[in-house]
Each structure stands twice: as structure tokens, then as C-alpha cells.
Amino acid sequence: MPIKVNLDRMMLERQVKLTELADRVGITLANLSILKTGKAKAVRFSTLEALCRELRCQPSDLLEYVSDDEFEEISLL
Amino acid sequence: MNQETENILNINKSAEFSITRFLRILIHIFWYFSIFAAALFVILLTLKESGGFESGNVKFSVPIIWKVKVHEESGDHLLRFVDDGGKSFSFYEIRGYGNARVNFDGKMDKLVYLNYASVVVLFGIVFFGLFQLRKLFDRLAEGRYFEEINALRIRRLAYCFFAVVALSFIFVLIFNGMYSIEKGSAISYGGNIEMDGIRIGISPIFFAGLCLLTLAEVFREGAKLKSEQDLTI
Numbered sequence: 001m002p003i004k005v006n007l008d009r010m011m012l013e014r015q016v017k018l019t020e021l022a023d024r025v026g027i028t029l030a031n032l033s034i035l036k037t038g039k040a041k042a043v044r045f046s047t048l049e050a051l052c053r054e055l056r057c058q059p060s061d062l063l064e065y066v067s068d069d070e071f072e073e074i075s076l077l
Numbered sequence: 078m079n080q081e082t083e084n085i086l087n088i089n090k091s092a093e094f095s096i097t098r099f100l101r102i103l104i105h106i107f108w109y110f111s112i113f114a115a116a117l118f119v120i121l122l123t124l125k126e127s128g129g130f131e132s133g134n135v136k137f138s139v140p141i142i143w144k145v146k147v148h149e150e151s152g153d154h155l156l157r158f159v160d161d162g163g164k165s166f167s168f169y170e171i172r173g174y175g176n177a178r179v180n181f182d183g184k185m186d187k188l189v190y191l192n193y194a195s196v197v198v199l200f201g202i203v204f205f206g207l208f209q210l211r212k213l214f215d216r217l218a219e220g221r222y223f224e225e226i227n228a229l230r231i232r233r234l235a236y237c238f239f240a241v242v243a244l245s246f247i248f249v250l251i252f253n254g255m256y257s258i259e260k261g262s263a264i265s266y267g268g269n270i271e272m273d274g275i276r277i278g279i280s281p282i283f284f285a286g287l288c289l290l291t292l293a294e295v296f297r298e299g300a301k302l303k304s305e306q307d308l309t310i
Contacts, residue, residue: 027310031310032310034308034310035310039308040308040309040310041304041305041308041309042305042308042309042310043309043310044309044310047310
């Protein structure tokens, strides 16, 4: 899927750990991990809202559209 | 899946009675009973090669129940029909349709081996199907309904049904030729196969197999939906 999740970059900027974020957003660590590694197939608006609230950012900071070729290169890395 | 729904699922799982659990127990009982029956079959077969063995007045043998239809008289023949008490029937007495226990008198020849082989093959397929069903219900009782493996097991079950129908038909053809009872005879394992003239209908087993295939497709689609649901964060 050519939608890239930039959650790790945002977390690095805000200096938040995965466990801490999971606690604050109110989803399990396993689910957040799925989201972070890009295995998720869909994101609920409520989840996105909570993430943006806690990371003080916009949805566009978390999600990014890349072309298919580019995405393949990224996933190969 | 959030905490709330997980709690609800756990409450459902700990319910004391469910149809799935009941069926699971039933299938387990049936499974062990089949193993017992198969073991008994093998023991009886190996105890004495031919007709069985005698103990006092009782004669033990390995009866194979077939539907036998005999129209016309025939002369010397391999088959002798024996009732429960060990009394012989002549060909004339069982004219028409009926269930007869087919017993083999005298030496065990190639034909008899083929007979037993056919039974063993059919038994094997039934065992495979039962095993799949057992595993399937183990999973269902755990509350894991829509998974890819369940769909696969149902599909295998359907293939078992098709195999039973196909092999029965083939065995009917083979034995009909080999017994060489006069024209018009038929030995049928079930289904609607008749060799008197030729009449082949849709066997209920075949139909059940088709239904199972459809069910497998439904389960596969369910598994896909479930994985999508699980991966929605």
C-alpha cells in the first residue's frame, strides 16, 4: 500500500517512547507496533485524532503518499 | 481489538453450554469409536484369512454390507450370501433389492483382497475427513471461527466427499465386471448408481460436497474480513 506511516519520525521529534504513547493514546502496544511498522490496513479517525492530540501534529505529519516504486524501495530498506 | 470487546468475548467463551462444544464432544466420541471399529476390522481380518473363525456355535466373520441386486440366475459363483446366523442364502432367495452380508467362502483369492482394499481405501478417506472435522471443531470451540485454516479444512472435507463418490463409482464398475453376475446385476455403495441399464443420478454425498465447498468459500471471505478488521487500528 503506497501510504507511508511516519509515526516513528514524529515520535523521535517529540521524544516519546512507544509504551508511553500507547498509554496516552489508549491503544495496545501491539496495535501501535502494527501501525508503526506499516502493517496496518486501515486507521480509525478516533485513533488518528488521539495520535495527533498527543503528538501535537497534523494528520499529514503522520501519513504520506508515495508512489508504488518509491514505496517498494522504502520497504526494501 | 480494544479491552471492552475482549472482555465480552471472554464472557462468551466461558459460557457453560454451547452447540459447538456439544458437537465437538460428539465428534470426538465418533472419532474414537471409528478407531475402535477399524481396529476390530483389522483384527477380525487377520485372525482368519477367509470366512472368519468359529467359537462354539457362533461364527465370527468380517461382513461387508452391500446392496445387492440379482435379476437372473447364474451357475457356479464365488459369492455366497450369509445371514447373521451364518445361514446361507441361495441366489434365488435374494432376488431383487436388499441388503445382504457378503461373505467369502473357501479360498481367499485376488478378488477378495481387492474387496478389502476397496473398503480400506474408503475407510481411510472417511478417517481423513473425520480428522479434519475434529480439528475444525477444536478450533471453533476455542472461539476462533473465521480463519484461513478453517476454510481449508472444510474444503478438504468437501474433497473427501467427492473422493468417496468417485471411488464408489469406480469400485462399482470394477466389481460389476469381476463378479460377472449375469446382465442386470448391480452392487452399489450408495448414491444413485445403477448398472441395470445405466442410471446415474446426483448422489446426496456429492451434493453435500458442493454445499461444503460453498461454505468453505464463505469462511475464506470471512477470514479475509476478519484479518482486515484486526489490522484496523
